[in-house]
Amino acid sequence: MALVELLLRQARVRPHQAAIFHGTQPHATHVQWAARSAGLARRLTAEGLVPGDRVLLFMTNHPRYLEALWGAWWAGLVVVPVNAKLHPREVEWIIANSGATVGMVTADVAPSALAGLARQIDVASAEADTWFAPVPDPFAVPVVERCPDDVAWLFYTSGTTGRPKGVMLTHRNLMTMGLTYFVDVDSIAPTDVMVYAAPMSHGAGLYAIPHLMAGARHVVPASGGVEPPELFELGWALGPLSTFAAPTIVKRLVDHAEAQGLSPADAARAFKTIVYGGAPMYLADIQRAHRVMGSRFVQIYGQGETPMVGTALSRAQLADAAHPRYVQRMASVGVAQTPVQLRVTDAVGNDLPLGEVGEVVVKGDSVMAGYWRNPEATAAAVRDGWLFTGDVGCLDADGFLTLKDRSKDLIISGGSNIYPREVEEVLLTAPGVAEVAVVGQPDAEWGEVVVAFVVAQPGVALFTPELDAHCLAQMARFKRPKHYRLVDALPKNNYGKVLKTELRAWLALPGA
Ligand code: AMP
Numbered sequence: 363m364a365l366v367e368l369l370l371r372q373a374r375v376r377p378h379q380a381a382i383f384h385g386t387q388p389h390a391t392h393v394q395w396a397a398r399s400a401g402l403a404r405r406l407t408a409e410g411l412v413p414g415d416r417v418l419l420f421m422t423n424h425p426r427y428l429e430a431l432w433g434a435w436w437a438g439l440v441v442v443p444v445n446a447k448l449h450p451r452e453v454e455w456i457i458a459n460s461g462a463t464v465g466m467v468t469a470d471v472a473p474s475a476l477a478g479l480a481r482q483i484d485v486a487s488a489e490a491d492t493w494f495a496p497v498p499d500p501f502a503v504p505v506v507e508r509c510p511d512d513v514a515w516l517f518y519t520s521g522t523t524g525r526p527k528g529v530m531l532t533h534r535n536l537m538t539m540g541l542t543y544f545v546d547v548d549s550i551a552p553t554d555v556m557v558y559a560a561p562m563s564h565g566a567g568l569y570a571i572p573h574l575m576a577g578a579r580h581v582v583p584a585s586g587g588v589e590p591p592e593l594f595e596l597g598w599a600l601g602p603l604s605t606f607a608a609p610t611i612v613k614r615l616v617d618h619a620e621a622q623g624l625s626p627a628d629a630a631r632a633f634k635t636i637v638y639g640g641a642p643m644y645l646a647d648i649q650r651a652h653r654v655m656g657s658r659f660v661q662i663y664g665q666g667e668t669p670m671v672g673t674a675l676s677r678a679q680l681a682d683a684a685h686p687r688y689v690q691r692m693a694s695v696g697v698a699q700t701p702v703q704l705r706v707t708d709a710v711g712n713d714l715p716l717g718e719v720g721e722v723v724v725k726g727d728s729v730m731a732g733y734w735r736n737p738e739a740t741a742a743a744v745r746d747g748w749l750f751t752g753d754v755g756c757l758d759a760d761g762f763l764t765l766k767d768r769s770k771d772l773i774i775s776g777g778s779n780i781y782p783r784e785v786e787e788v789l790l791t792a793p794g795v796a797e798v799a800v801v802g803q804p805d806a807e808w809g810e811v812v813v814a815f816v817v818a819q820p821g822v823a824l825f826t827p828e829l830d831a832h833c834l835a836q837m838a839r840f841k842r843p844k845h846y847r848l849v850d851a852l853p854k855n856n857y858g859k860v861l862k863t864e865l866r867a868w869l870a871l872p873g874a
Contacts, residue, residue: 363533363537364435364533365432365536366399366508368571370396370500375577376392379391379552381394381579381580382425383579384581386599396432397498398495399429399430399436400436400503401494402437403506405492405493406434411439413439415462416440417434417439417462418464418467419443419465420471422586423562425580426485426490428580433494436505438508440513441515443517443563444563445856446561446856451475453472453476454475454477455526457479460518464482465482466482467484468484468485469486469487512532515531517531519666528736529730529734530730530731530732531731532731534727541575542699542700543670544572545699546674546676547660547662547674547676548635552577552578553578553601555579555581555601555604556569556580557581557582557605560588560605562582565664569604579600581596590614590617594628597631597633601634603632607638608639609643610854612647615633615655616650616654619655626655627656635660637660637662639670639695641859641860642765645689645692659677660677661695662696663763663765667729668730671702672751673704674697675695687758687760690762695765697763702724702726704722704723704763706718707723711723714756716759719779720756722765723748724751730749753765753768753769754769754772765783767782767783773800774810775802775805775809776840778840782799782800783800785837785841786800788832789832792828792829793822794818797816798815799814799815800812801862801865801869803869812844813869814843815852817850818848824848852865853865
């Protein structure tokens with residue numbers, strides 16, 4: 363079934379229920395949403411786009427994002443979601459590689475990146491009102507048939523190394539992802555409210571699918587981004603929110619709640635469920651999040667190539683403090699989500715015994731159809747249907763996966779493997795430490811040495827001998843950092859992932 367049918371279904375079942383909000387302002391009911399998406403589909407077709415053509419969405423979060431998505435799908439088109447903060451060079455590459463000719467944009471994105479497009483429409487402009495003009499009867503506008511294996515969402519990987527690759531996600535992939543939310547992540551009632559704080563070009567935007575399946579409400583904050591005070595206020599005004607947040611966003615919400623002296627009950631009125639993932643969540647951070655905001659967290663692990671579907675650590679598992687392996691479970695990413703098989707293998711794909719560290723591989727209906735126009739990269743990533751994720755971890759007897767690191771972040775020092783995450787977890791429990799990133803630095807004697815970049819909590823002065831003593835007390839000597847760099851902030855990409863490539867490049871500079 364094509365994803366556009368989800369909108370038609372809600373336009374029939376709950377036509378006049380408010381569906382999209384901009385801040386606290388109602389933006390569209392389900393039937394108005396369908397009428398505008400159908401209008402856009404007609405217009406895109408009239409402009410000469412044919413099924414399978416690509417439409418670029420290069421926008422900060424905006425209510426029209428949702429209308430544009432479903433409008434493109436109504437016309438049988440493929441959306442290419444692009445993070446609004448990408449470098450113009452990357453966007454130029456994505457436009458050329460995807461062959462997109464039409465782009466929906468917001469006024470704040472870099473115009474220089476868009477030279478390759480034939481048409482660009484600022485979604486907040488008067489011109490856009492004609493593109494999104496509602497049709498009188500959306501049910502009279504034929505939907506372009508799509509097969510489950512047709513591409514719906516062409517997502518370019520974050521590309522911290524090399525050029526971004528286009529991940530082809532099909533209607534089947536996204537339908538699977540949407541249905542899985544109900545089994546492995548959370549229930550959704552039509553009265554629920556999904557808020558898009560993280561960029562809609564990534565996982566947060568994909569969660570529109572399960573929320574539309576359930577006929578829930580969708581809210582785009584007026585700021586278009588992550589402003590903790592605004593999000594709490596929105597939750598208190600519209601009903602507790604569900605959201606997807608990278609660990610850095612969770613941290614900001616928790617910091618705000620703590621600074622304002624909010625209780626877990628106050629947090630419960632603002633947030634129903636916070637799904638976190640996309641980067642490591644450290645044990646110390648999730649424990650603090652629980653203390654401050656109560657039991658409203660669910661973790662997922664996935665990647666663009668199997669979007670939002672890999673493993674899940676449920677609210678119940680995160681709350682099961684009586685379990686003998688509770689702490690290990692909190693530090694894990696949970697168990698395989700229902701539609702996928704998950705294994706940990708050696709380099710050639712053989713299963714490793716439980717507890718041994720190897721590459722995480724995943725198979726199931728959420729796994730991408732391949733990389734766009736890149737059969738070599740596809741063949742390297744997907745072998746016999748198994749997606750080689752590039753993540754390294756180990757499984758326990760109950761099926762819980764503990765991630766160590768991306769394989770490329772592994773540090774080999776004096777011939778021993780050191781997983782940066784292990785060192786990071788320890789350093790984060792040192793008094794006064796706010797954030798940490800550990801990388802390897804090339805070294806003539808050891809091959810690589812461990813370097814820790816450390817950010818102090820506001821108003822705290824950190825001293826490396828104390829950090830070193832803290833590490834020595836808790837980890838093998840050879841794993842502890844050889845050098846510490848006390849920094850004001852860590853470099854992160856727009857999804858909140860720490861850019862370890864930048865840290866390594868910085869260490870390689872003369873005199874660094
Ligand atoms: P992306 O394709 O941009 O979504 O990045 C996916 C990568 O983020 C994964 O391959 C992991 O390395 C990392 N990641 C995703 N979820 C988690 C998680 N829950 N814990 C740790 N790392 C994660």
